[in-house]
Amino acid sequence: MVELAIDNKISRTSIDDPTALPCMTPDAMVGSKPFLAAPDHNTKLGFPGELVDDWKEKAIARMGYLAETNKAFKVYLDTCVKCGACTDKCHYYMGSGDPKNMPVARQDLLRSVYRRYFTFAGKYFPKLVGAVDLTREVLDDWYSYYHQCSQCRRCSVFCPYGIDTAEISMAARDIMDHIGVGQKYCNEIIGKVMDVGNNLGLNAKALKATMEDLEEDLEDETGLEIRIPVDEHGADILLITPSADFFAEPHIDGLMGYAKVFHAAGASWTVSSYASEAANFGMFIGSEENTAVLCNRIRKAAEDLGVKRIIFGECGHAWRVAYNFLNTLAGPFDFLDQNYPIPQHILEYTWDLIERDQLTFDKSKNDEYRVTFHDSCNVSRASRMGDKPGGQFDIPRNVLKAVCNNYYDMPDETIREKTLCCGGGGGLLTDDLMDIRKKGSSPRMHALQQVERDFGVTHMVAICAICKTQFAKMMPEFGFDREAILSAHQLVSNAIVLEGQIDEDDDDDEDMEPEMNGASATGDGS
Amino acid sequence: MISTLYALLFYVATFLLVAGVSQKIWIYWRTPSPLKVVVTPAPTTNTGVVLRMAREVVLFESLFKSNKWIWVFGWMFHFGLLLVLIRHLRYFTNPVWWWVSLLQTVGIYAGFAMFLGLTGLLIRRIVVNRVRYISAPSDYLMLLLLMAIGFSGLMMRFVLPTDIVAVKTFFLGLLRFNLQPLPMDLPVLVHLGLVVVLMIIFPISKLLHVPGLFFSPSRTQADNAREKRHVGAAPAGR
Numbered sequence: 001m002v003e004l005a006i007d008n009k010i011s012r013t014s015i016d017d018p019t020a021l022p023c024m025t026p027d028a029m030v031g032s033k034p035f036l037a038a039p040d041h042n043t044k045l046g047f048p049g050e051l052v053d054d055w056k057e058k059a060i061a062r063m064g065y066l067a068e069t070n071k072a073f074k075v076y077l078d079t080c081v082k083c084g085a086c087t088d089k090c091h092y093y094m095g096s097g098d099p100k101n102m103p104v105a106r107q108d109l110l111r112s113v114y115r116r117y118f119t120f121a122g123k124y125f126p127k128l129v130g131a132v133d134l135t136r137e138v139l140d141d142w143y144s145y146y147h148q149c150s151q152c153r154r155c156s157v158f159c160p161y162g163i164d165t166a167e168i169s170m171a172a173r174d175i176m177d178h179i180g181v182g183q184k185y186c187n188e189i190i191g192k193v194m195d196v197g198n199n200l201g202l203n204a205k206a207l208k209a210t211m212e213d214l215e216e217d218l219e220d221e222t223g224l225e226i227r228i229p230v231d232e233h234g235a236d237i238l239l240i241t242p243s244a245d246f247f248a249e250p251h252i253d254g255l256m257g258y259a260k261v262f263h264a265a266g267a268s269w270t271v272s273s274y275a276s277e278a279a280n281f282g283m284f285i286g287s288e289e290n291t292a293v294l295c296n297r298i299r300k301a302a303e304d305l306g307v308k309r310i311i312f313g314e315c316g317h318a319w320r321v322a323y324n325f326l327n328t329l330a331g332p333f334d335f336l337d338q339n340y341p342i343p344q345h346i347l348e349y350t351w352d353l354i355e356r357d358q359l360t361f362d363k364s365k366n367d368e369y370r371v372t373f374h375d376s377c378n379v380s381r382a383s384r385m386g387d388k389p390g391g392q393f394d395i396p397r398n399v400l401k402a403v404c405n406n407y408y409d410m411p412d413e414t415i416r417e418k419t420l421c422c423g424g425g426g427g428l429l430t431d432d433l434m435d436i437r438k439k440g441s442s443p444r445m446h447a448l449q450q451v452e453r454d455f456g457v458t459h460m461v462a463i464c465a466i467c468k469t470q471f472a473k474m475m476p477e478f479g480f481d482r483e484a485i486l487s488a489h490q491l492v493s494n495a496i497v498l499e500g501q502i503d504e505d506d507d508d509d510e511d512m513e514p515e516m517n518g519a520s521a522t523g524d525g526s
Numbered sequence: 527m528i529s530t531l532y533a534l535l536f537y538v539a540t541f542l543l544v545a546g547v548s549q550k551i552w553i554y555w556r557t558p559s560p561l562k563v564v565v566t567p568a569p570t571t572n573t574g575v576v577l578r579m580a581r582e583v584v585l586f587e588s589l590f591k592s593n594k595w596i597w598v599f600g601w602m603f604h605f606g607l608l609l610v611l612i613r614h615l616r617y618f619t620n621p622v623w624w625w626v627s628l629l630q631t632v633g634i635y636a637g638f639a640m641f642l643g644l645t646g647l648l649i650r651r652i653v654v655n656r657v658r659y660i661s662a663p664s665d666y667l668m669l670l671l672l673m674a675i676g677f678s679g680l681m682m683r684f685v686l687p688t689d690i691v692a693v694k695t696f697f698l699g700l701l702r703f704n705l706q707p708l709p710m711d712l713p714v715l716v717h718l719g720l721v722v723v724l725m726i727i728f729p730i731s732k733l734l735h736v737p738g739l740f741f742s743p744s745r746t747q748a749d750n751a752r753e754k755r756h757v758g759a760a761p762a763g764r
């Protein structure tokens with residue numbers, strides 16, 4: 001008995017065991033709810049502005065519609081055997097102990113209603129199979145707990161049937177949107193992209209001015225005229241990157257890295273002010289219609305600018321949409337050059353150049369960093385890079401190892417396909433959800449603390465705009481510097497040696513010591 | 527009288543099982559996958575997908591990665607069940623297929639393995655607080671039902687032997703629509719009655735994981751979105 005119960009762990013996620021579980025605390029997070037969207041945010045996306053009168057009927061009807069039109073939703077609702085294999089796999093459960101954050105329990109919030117209205121057993125024997133009526137309390141639970149899922153798919157990897165809670169969360173948010181219960185953060189942002197082209201509401205003029213400033217910075221740094229072209233007709237490559245790359249730290253250093261790589265390759269490229277956003281929050285709210293609208297902006301930009309290729313910058317969920325959905329929702333892209341992947345990831349592009357010996361690096365430029373890599377969930381579990389399965393894990397690591405000397409991986413159960421979410425994905429990156437964001441990030445942050453302790457790791461690299469923003473916020477909470485989070489192309493940018501570049505800091509290299517955070521660092525770099 | 531009732535029950539249960547599962551398979555088959563939602567890393571070819579699915583079905587690969595206790599008990603139960611089912615073919619075939627006779631002895635141990643596995647799963651469901659939290663009464667009852675079937679079966683074999691030849695005659699008769707009497711022993715009647723219940727609830731319970739597994743898009747899709755445009759039927763709403 002004791003043996004079988006052995007995984008009733010109660011140690012709480014810690015440096016020694018980042019994926020340990022806390023005591024189960026029912027309703028610990030029931031009060032965590034994001035702000036409701038204002039009526040015009042909802043109507044703009046084609047949803048009712050406020051909770052409609054006949055919301056129960058509408059919600060059930062929408063549920064039935066999804067079950068008929070989405071195989072994943074239908075099969076996942078029917079198939080779960082309640083084996084419990086996923087119950088200890090969600091970072092929000094590890095961080096909060098609220099049982100409704102266990103993936104299967106999160107699904108059950110919706111499944112129990114589905115059973116009640118759509119299955120024989122639930123209609124006639126509701127108590128027996130745990131079916132419940134749709135009530136205001138149930139709706140409130142949906143709103144709380146489907147906004148405590150970052151749609152990271154970690155649970156799906158471990159489920160014997162691949163049941164993906166992200167799919168259920170998306171459906172639940174779609175159902176809620178259809179009865180007028182939208183989430184402010186996501187819906188407002190989707191509206192902004194529709195109006196202006198990006199999540200920030202940065203218009204064409206402001207974008208051009210910002211890029212000109214960046215070009216000046218690049219020239220100051222290298223003495224070279226490195227361009228970041230905007231709306232350049234006839235360019236070969238259209239770069240679609242998260243708008244955070246245009247202004248936030250450390251994102252912007254990544255953008256400068258892309259520019260240097262393009263410069264070194266002699267590529268002709270441009271960003272578009274019309275499609276100046278890689279992220280697609282339409283996916284977060286499970287709305288295929290809105291996802292498609294944003295995807296088609298990218299297609300239109302590519303057609304209007306007459307480019308031959310599309311490359312995506314560092315962004316997790318964006319890459320999922322680009323890699324898996326773009327072709328379906330906005331394709332076929334037969335007007336692009338078919339000799340290149342459509343779309344391509346910037347890391348695939350850079351790694352290809354490295355493999356073909358087209359780039360030169362001075363790795364010692366990154367010696368002040370001892371780095372580890374955070375596999376962004378949606379890159380890891382919902383996309384690929386290169387032509388072999390798992391390229392999404394190897395290519396970023398290969399690039400990092402090509403540009404810096406000190407690289408260490410975090411513990412196995414927290415990386416690659418088992419990677420832990422940053423805690424802010426899936427539409428949770430908003431201040432009104434700060435508590436759950438922090439709890440959700442704790443397993444990842446403890447894994448980072450472990451490699452800090454064991455190998456003296458000082459910095460973590462991410463390739464997702466959300467991850468970077470989230471970690472910049474979380475780092476200080478866990479005893480790290482705010483700037484301990486880096487962009488992958490930031491390290492590329494530091495190390496790349498461009499032809500004809502001036503080198504200002506030739507002589508102050510030696511006194512760069514690794515900056516340690518807190519605990520002593522004894523890693524020997526091997 | 528009771529024999530006729532059981533014969534009738536078996537016909538009805540078989541019909542419900544076949545019709546119910548076929549209908550579900552038809553629904554799963556027909557429901558579109560609007561988007562590519564495969565969980566990666568995943569095979570890039572259809573052959574790769576078949577291999578991945580074979581590993582899931584035979585080895586419970588993901589479950590192995592996930593939780594060794596559930597895997598051990600789950601695998602014992604399912605492979606015990608498989609062997610037991612194969613062993614049962616001898617009641618429906620005359621002459622008995624050679625490979626079925628070959629498995630007779632193993633089949634007995636399989637019965638114990640199955641029972642043990644189910645017991646382990648039940649204990650877990652009760653003692654692990656996370657699993658207890660997600661369990662509905664039906665989840666316990668399903669395990670108890672299968673355990674009762676296994677237990678009554680083992681009783682017949684080891685404690686209260688029944689007239690196996692008569693049982694076989696009954697089932698061969700069913701197949702030929704020629705009614706034959708069942709031995710009136712309690713274990714036989716309980717065993718067969720519970721099997722009828724299992725067959726009837728199969729298509730309306732979580733036993734749908736059997737067809738469902740083969741239609742789970744996160745596993746059955748190939749990772750080839752860039753190479754081959756995925757065209758799932760778009761939602762009619764657009």
Ligand code: HEM
Nearest residue numbers: 081083160582583586589596599600601604647668669736
């Ligand atoms: C293609 C054949 C099948 C496959 C691949 C399969 C796979 C699985 C897996 C992976 C699990 C989860 C782990 C576990 O709890 O054991 C499971 C659970 C279960 N399976 Fe199957 N199964 C199959 C056929 C069947 C059949 C024919 C039955 C019964 C007649 C059955 C009854 C159950 C039950 C009752 C559970 C839940 C166990 C629990 O409550 O913990 N399965 N199955």
Ligand code: SF4
Nearest residue numbers: 080081083084086159
């Ligand atoms: S692992 Fe899958 S089948 Fe098991 S409880 Fe979780 S969702 Fe259900």
Ligand code: SF4
Nearest residue numbers: 090149150152153155
């Ligand atoms: S998708 Fe991620 S966040 Fe959502 S339930 Fe699964 S593990 Fe948790």
Ligand code: SF4
Nearest residue numbers: 316376377422425466
């Ligand atoms: S923000 Fe990053 S870590 Fe978080 S869910 Fe998205 S990809 Fe995963």
